Amino acid sequence: MIKRAWINLFFLSAVATVGPAYAEDAMACEIQHGNFKKRDYLCLLTANGRGQPIVFTSSFTGSHDDTAVSMTLTLDGLPVSCGTGSKTWLNGEDGDVSLECHLLLDGTAGTKRVLRATVNIYHAQFTGVKLTRAEP
16 A cells, blocks of 8 residues: 555656646756656757857745755756856745756857756655746
């Protein structure tokens, strides 16, 4: 009985993160590894040659006084320095919360880029990620 409940819970969490069901400006990321404490994502991107601002967002619910969540990103294996307006960690905030990393996807038009994100979760329910184009 307990095993069945865990299987159902795992299935529901996997279905919730299979792919983005967001606005048409959303870009796809796929989960590489995931559990209740950590999730790793891979996003295959193509540069447009003009420097494209993008935002990686991870969302949570049920956050409370002992919640701690964080995320780190790399682009082509190098650490991403998130820009103005970013929030890559939080501790002890209540309710529905999210983390954001604002970055610029640069490179010659057609250049393939690999964005990886690791989301760490402690005492919150993960609800999903999205990668979107931002206004310049």
